[in-house]
Amino acid sequence: MPTVSVAQPCSAQAEIVALLPALKAFARRFERVESDADDLVQETVSKALCHIEQFQDGTSLKSWLFTIMRNTYCSSYKRRKREPVGCVGDLTDYPIPVKSTQEWSLRALDVQAAIDKLGASHRHALLLVVNGTSYEEAAAICDCQVGTIKSRVSRARNHLLEMLGETQSSEAASLH
Numbered sequence: 467m468p469t470v471s472v473a474q475p476c477s478a479q480a481e482i483v484a485l486l487p488a489l490k491a492f493a494r495r496f497e498r499v500e501s502d503a504d505d506l507v508q509e510t511v512s513k514a515l516c517h518i519e520q521f522q523d524g525t526s527l528k529s530w531l532f533t534i535m536r537n538t539y540c541s542s543y544k545r546r547k548r549e550p551v552g553c554v555g556d557l558t559d560y561p562i563p564v565k566s567t568q569e570w571s572l573r574a575l576d577v578q579a580a581i582d583k584l585g586a587s588h589r590h591a592l593l594l595v596v597n598g599t600s601y602e603e604a605a606a607i608c609d610c611q612v613g614t615i616k617s618r619v620s621r622a623r624n625h626l627l628e629m630l631g632e633t634q635s636s637e638a639a640s641l642h
Contacts, residue, residue, distance in 0.1 A: 478518050481527050482511060492532055496539045506542075510535040580629040584622050591618035592626075 489510060493503040513534050514521075521530055581589060587608070594604040595615070605612045627633050 478521070478527070479515065482514060482531065485528055485531060486511075488528060489531060489535065492535060493539075496535075506535060506539060509538050513538065576630060577626070580626050583629060584625055588618050588622035588625065591615050592622035595619050 486507065489507045490503060493506040493510075494500075497503040497506055510531060514531055521527065581592070584592065591604060591608060594607060595601065599607070601612050601615050601619075605615045608615060624633075
């Protein structure tokens with residue numbers, strides 16, 4: 467893992483630039499839209515450069531940047547949940563539809579039942595990854611290879627899709 471000395475800000479900047487692909491990949495875990503992921507990376511790098519003096523020598527720059535990104539995303543997510551989009555005046559002009567929660571509650575029960583039907587190894591691997599554990603960490607926890615974890619997670623997802631009746635047709639699957 468790259469480490470950086472605070473006394474060498476140019477070196478830190480170069481290492482941050484070298485970590486941009488990893489940051490972009492990590493941002494895609496939070497944001498599905500590419501432009502939103504790019505914005506998250508940009509905000510992360512901006513915060514890191516503004517507070518580079520807080521980076522501790524001997525620690526992982528990559529981990530420090532990932533922590534900044536995660537915290538930035540969580541703060542942004544909480545803010546978006548609190549603040550409505552648009553002007554306050556715009557809200558009074560239109561009635562706000564309220565979506566029912568019954569369907570989602572039932573769907574959540576269906577998903578949980580399907581997860582419970584998975585084999586133990588597939589269920590364990592899937593839940594580790596879904597809860598934010600990296601494939602490498604999940605492999606260490608399950609005492610197996612990273613490829614094995616990826617395979618188990620992929621199979622678990624496919625089984626869930628089948629059990630929930632959401633499999634793609636063979637024609638649509640062959641296009642992807």
